[in-house]
Amino acid sequence: APAPVPTTLDAETLWRQDRDHFVHPFTDFSVFHDKGCELITDAEGIHVQDIHGNRFIDGIAGLWCVNVGHGRAEIGQAMAEQATRMAYFSTFNNLSNAPATRLAAKLAELAPAHLNHVFYSCGGSTANDATIRLVHYYFNRLGKPNKKRILSRHNAYHGTTYLAASLTGIESNNWEFDTLDGLVTHLSEANLYRRPEGMDEAQYCDHLVAELEATIAEIGADNIAAFIAEPIMGAGGVLVAPRGYHARMQEVLRAHDILYIADEVVTGFGRLGHIFASEAVFDTQPDVINLAKGLSSGYAPLGATLISDRLYEVLGTPQGKGGVLSTGFTYSGHPVSCAAALKNIEILEREELCANVREVGPYLEQALATLSRHPTVGDVRGSHFMMCIENVADKDTKALFPVDARVGDRVAFEAQQRGLIIRPVGHLNVISPPLIWTRDTVDEAVAILDEALAATAESLRRDGYL
Numbered sequence: 001a002p003a004p005v006p007t008t009l010d011a012e013t014l015w016r017q018d019r020d021h022f023v024h025p026f027t028d029f030s031v032f033h034d035k036g037c038e039l040i041t042d043a044e045g046i047h048v049q050d051i052h053g054n055r056f057i058d059g060i061a062g063l064w065c066v067n068v069g070h071g072r073a074e075i076g077q078a079m080a081e082q083a084t085r086m087a088y089f090s091t092f093n094n095l096s097n098a099p100a101t102r103l104a105a106k107l108a109e110l111a112p113a114h115l116n117h118v119f120y121s122c123g124g125s126t127a128n129d130a131t132i133r134l135v136h137y138y139f140n141r142l143g144k145p146n147k148k149r150i151l152s153r154h155n156a157y158h159g160t161t162y163l164a165a166s167l168t169g170i171e172s173n174n175w176e177f178d179t180l181d182g183l184v185t186h187l188s189e190a191n192l193y194r195r196p197e198g199m200d201e202a203q204y205c206d207h208l209v210a211e212l213e214a215t216i217a218e219i220g221a222d223n224i225a226a227f228i229a230e231p232i233m234g235a236g237g238v239l240v241a242p243r244g245y246h247a248r249m250q251e252v253l254r255a256h257d258i259l260y261i262a263d264e265v266v267t268g269f270g271r272l273g274h275i276f277a278s279e280a281v282f283d284t285q286p287d288v289i290n291l292a293k294g295l296s297s298g299y300a301p302l303g304a305t306l307i308s309d310r311l312y313e314v315l316g317t318p319q320g321k322g323g324v325l326s327t328g329f330t331y332s333g334h335p336v337s338c339a340a341a342l343k344n345i346e347i348l349e350r351e352e353l354c355a356n357v358r359e360v361g362p363y364l365e366q367a368l369a370t371l372s373r374h375p376t377v378g379d380v381r382g383s384h385f386m387m388c389i390e391n392v393a394d395k396d397t398k399a400l401f402p403v404d405a406r407v408g409d410r411v412a413f414e415a416q417q418r419g420l421i422i423r424p425v426g427h428l429n430v431i432s433p434p435l436i437w438t439r440d441t442v443d444e445a446v447a448i449l450d451e452a453l454a455a456t457a458e459s460l461r462r463d464g465y466l
């Protein structure tokens, strides 16, 4: 790893305050009480730095969100200017602000032709949560109040509000937590690596579409409002569906008047080489696209729901009883967040970062594929700047290591020791870089991963797991 840079922060005090007072999201308390957290204090371009001055390549874009990279002074400046001019005012009751208005128009311009209306939220969970409420409202207003059920998928990740957690299909995410009963039906995820034996890709696609058809037949289309899916499943394992899957799923859904909601919280804003992946990559025309993360590159919290003209026609009809569209958040269309997003989009366009991803992405895919030679690497998958390594104990049987081997943590630790941050997710490791990675960065990162995987195999052998 590069030599530490001196820091002026009191590391010991901050570490203790954090451990004693900050309840972190997704905390592993089996290690937190002893080890506490690592404080990241500085960031510039593709690098971040911890409180001790150690510098790392950011291999996860913060949390799949810092798409334009760190330390963009012009975003900070746009936010500061807006915060100084007018930091906040309501967007309820026919009030608005200029950045939220401009951003809505910009999103409508960038989105597929039929998506021209934007509902703002505070992040991905609230975007999904608000969407389900809007979809239910839509069908209520159409006089179809039974259309309530939402089809999601096992291993989907849609967030952690009560409603978003209920959409989420990663079982371990909801251990000891409650979810809503009877609202969501989870279909199988599209997992090519672990598909039923003997099926080729096309047969597997048929199989998944047949499952959707059977589920609709069982529940009844009159009781189903929508299907929600990530174009590439992210936190559930960076699962790329078989070719044609999304378009065929949409075809079936359309035939039954079931809406298609694309959760593009991760795939949106360049990660797959396009501002929106739904139409450009997967040939779908969703009724709704949900956005967060890369929308503002994480410089400020922001979520958005892009709504089709067809839905808006109903949502935008006066209620007639003096009622209003009573949903939304104090921070819907927050001016400072929207100012950050506008500048973020300007940078994405000016620096042609989608083109960079289309150019460097396949190179990253190929470079990571070479890691398959390691004994623990069962699968390297993903697309462009959304990649994943699946670690296994046995490549032939695809058997996993016992959970207590913490294989994903081991790989991430070894990589971090060598100057690269990647994300452990159970037995997986996710690589989702800022969109400014170059071929040179890929070479550097993959060389580190190569060493990290060798060191991991050694440590697994030492501890009797391999």
Ligand code: PLP
Pocket: 122, 123, 124, 125, 126, 128, 157, 158, 159, 160, 230, 234, 235, 263, 264, 265, 266, 292, 293
């Ligand atoms: N949807 C997807 C696909 C996500 O990956 C995430 C977060 O990782 C969310 C929704 C939730 O977003 P947030 O954490 O901003 O609420």
